Amino acid sequence: MRRIDFHIEAGESLIVVGESLSEAVNYLKGENTFIITDNNVSRLYGSQFPEATVFEIDAGESSKTLGVVDELCHRLSERGADRHSFLLGIGGGVVCDITGLVASLFMRGIGHGFVSTTLLSQVDASVGGKTGVNSGFYKNVIGTFRLPSFVICDISMLKTLPESEYVSGLGELIKSAAIADRDLFFEIAGNIDRIMNRDTDILERMVYQSLRIKTSVVEEDFTERGVRRLLNFGHTFGHAIEMLGDMPHGMAVMQGMLLASRWSMLRGYLSESDYRELKSLIEAMGITPMTIFPGGLIELVRGDKKKSGTNVNFVFLEGIGKAKSEIVSFDEIDAFVSSIE
Ligand SMILES: NC(=O)c1ccc[n+]([C@@H]2O[C@H](COP(=O)([O-])OP(=O)(O)OC[C@H]3O[C@@H](n4cnc5c(N)ncnc54)[C@H](O)[C@@H]3O)[C@@H](O)[C@H]2O)c1
Known part of the structure; x- marks a missing residue:
C-alpha cells in the first residue's frame, strides 16, 4: 500500500493506493454516512460496502446531469442528512464527479471521500478536486472545485472492469x-x-x-x-x-x-x-x-x-x-x- 498526502490551499486529501474497499469504514468522517454508487458497482461490490444508506444511480455518462444531482440532494434531505453528514462515492469517474458536486452543493458543502473503482478514476477523475456534470452536448461545463478528504484506490477491483x-x-x-x-x-x-x-x-x-x-x-x-x-x-x-x-x-x-x-x-x-x-x-x-x-x-x-x-x-x-x-x-x-x- 502506498499513500500520498496531498495538500493545497483549498484543503487536503489522503490518497491510498492499494487499500481495500473493506477498510473504507476506517476513513469515514462526519456523523452519518451516505453512499453514492452506480448499479454495476453496487451489484458487484454492494455486500462489501460500509454500513450506510446507499443511493444508486444508473451507470454511465448519461447520469452526469444536474437533474441527477438535484434528485440526490432531494433524497439526502428526505433521509435527514445535514451539514455534518458525509458522502462516500464508490465508483468510477461518473460517480466521483457527481458525488463531489453533490458534496459541494448540499447544505453549501459537506464532507466527502471516494473509493475509486475504475482505472480512469484512480489515475485521474477521483483526484484533484474537479467535480462536474454535462450540459446538453457539452462535457463537465457545470462543476466546482472541491477536494475529497480521502481517495481509496482499490487495485483489486480493477479485475472486474470491462476491457x-x-x-x-x-x-x-x-x-x-x-x-x-x-x-x-x-x-x-x-x-x-x-x-x-x-x-x-x-x-x-x-x-x-x-x-x-x-x-x-x-x-x-x-x-x-x-x-x-x-x-x-x-x-x-x-x-x-x-x-x-x-x-x-x-x-x-x-x-x-x-x-x-x-x-x-x-x-x-x-x-x-x-x-x-x-x-x-x-x-x-x-x-x-x-x-x-x-x-x-x-x-x-x-x-x-x-x-x-x-x-x-x-x-x-x-x-x-x-x-x-x-x-x-x-x-x-x-x-x-x-x-x-
Ligand atoms: N474530475 C476529473 O478530474 C475527471 C478527470 C477525468 C475524467 N473525468 C470523468 O470521469 C468520467 C469517466 O469515468 P470512468 O471511465 O471511470 O467511467 P464510469 O464511472 O462511467 O465507469 C465505467 C463503467 O465501469 C463500471 N464500473 C466501475 N467500477 C467497476 C468495477 N470495479 N468493476 C466493473 N465495472 C465497474 C461502471 O458502472 C461503468 O459502467 C467521465 O465523465 C469524465 O468526464 C473526470
Missing part, C-alpha cells in the same frame, strides 16, 4: 507519462503484457506514479490557470470525439493525443521518433487512429470550456515527458483537422 473501460483508464495513464514522465512512459511500453493482464503489483506502482504527477501539478495550480492545463493533453479533441462517438473517455483521449501529437510534430515541437513511440504505444492498446472525423467535431471543440473567445488553450508535446500549452485559434484547429481528413 474497454480498463483500456480507457490506460489512456489517462499514458497521458500523464507523456506530459511529465519519460521513464514511466517507457516502463508502460516495456510492460504491456503484464499491464494488459492486470498484474496488481505493476498496476499499483503505475497508479501511484501517475498520481504523483497529477498531485504535484494540482498542488502547483489547483484552479487551472497555468501548469494544470497540461493535464488536458489530448482532451480538446478527445472531449469532442467522446461526445460525438459515444466512446469511453480515455479512448477518446487517446485519439485526441494522437491528433495533438501529430499537430505537435507538424509544428516542429515534437520529433518524429517520439511521435512514433506514442503512436505505437497507443496502437498497442488496440486503438486504431481515426482518419475520418464526424461532422460537428470543430463545433464541439468550439464549445470546449477551455476556450477563451475565439481561441483555445491547446496542449502540445515537446517530447515524451514534456508538454506546453499554447493559445491557438479555431481557424488554426480547423485548418489542421482539414489537412488530415
Whole structure:
C-alpha cells in the first residue's frame, strides 16, 4: 500500500493506493454516512460496502446531469442528512464527479471521500478536486472545485472492469507519462503484457506514479490557470470525439493525443521518433487512429470550456515527458483537422 498526502490551499486529501474497499469504514468522517454508487458497482461490490444508506444511480455518462444531482440532494434531505453528514462515492469517474458536486452543493458543502473503482478514476477523475456534470452536448461545463478528504484506490477491483473501460483508464495513464514522465512512459511500453493482464503489483506502482504527477501539478495550480492545463493533453479533441462517438473517455483521449501529437510534430515541437513511440504505444492498446472525423467535431471543440473567445488553450508535446500549452485559434484547429481528413 502506498499513500500520498496531498495538500493545497483549498484543503487536503489522503490518497491510498492499494487499500481495500473493506477498510473504507476506517476513513469515514462526519456523523452519518451516505453512499453514492452506480448499479454495476453496487451489484458487484454492494455486500462489501460500509454500513450506510446507499443511493444508486444508473451507470454511465448519461447520469452526469444536474437533474441527477438535484434528485440526490432531494433524497439526502428526505433521509435527514445535514451539514455534518458525509458522502462516500464508490465508483468510477461518473460517480466521483457527481458525488463531489453533490458534496459541494448540499447544505453549501459537506464532507466527502471516494473509493475509486475504475482505472480512469484512480489515475485521474477521483483526484484533484474537479467535480462536474454535462450540459446538453457539452462535457463537465457545470462543476466546482472541491477536494475529497480521502481517495481509496482499490487495485483489486480493477479485475472486474470491462476491457474497454480498463483500456480507457490506460489512456489517462499514458497521458500523464507523456506530459511529465519519460521513464514511466517507457516502463508502460516495456510492460504491456503484464499491464494488459492486470498484474496488481505493476498496476499499483503505475497508479501511484501517475498520481504523483497529477498531485504535484494540482498542488502547483489547483484552479487551472497555468501548469494544470497540461493535464488536458489530448482532451480538446478527445472531449469532442467522446461526445460525438459515444466512446469511453480515455479512448477518446487517446485519439485526441494522437491528433495533438501529430499537430505537435507538424509544428516542429515534437520529433518524429517520439511521435512514433506514442503512436505505437497507443496502437498497442488496440486503438486504431481515426482518419475520418464526424461532422460537428470543430463545433464541439468550439464549445470546449477551455476556450477563451475565439481561441483555445491547446496542449502540445515537446517530447515524451514534456508538454506546453499554447493559445491557438479555431481557424488554426480547423485548418489542421482539414489537412488530415
Ligand atoms: N474530475 C476529473 O478530474 C475527471 C478527470 C477525468 C475524467 N473525468 C470523468 O470521469 C468520467 C469517466 O469515468 P470512468 O471511465 O471511470 O467511467 P464510469 O464511472 O462511467 O465507469 C465505467 C463503467 O465501469 C463500471 N464500473 C466501475 N467500477 C467497476 C468495477 N470495479 N468493476 C466493473 N465495472 C465497474 C461502471 O458502472 C461503468 O459502467 C467521465 O465523465 C469524465 O468526464 C473526470
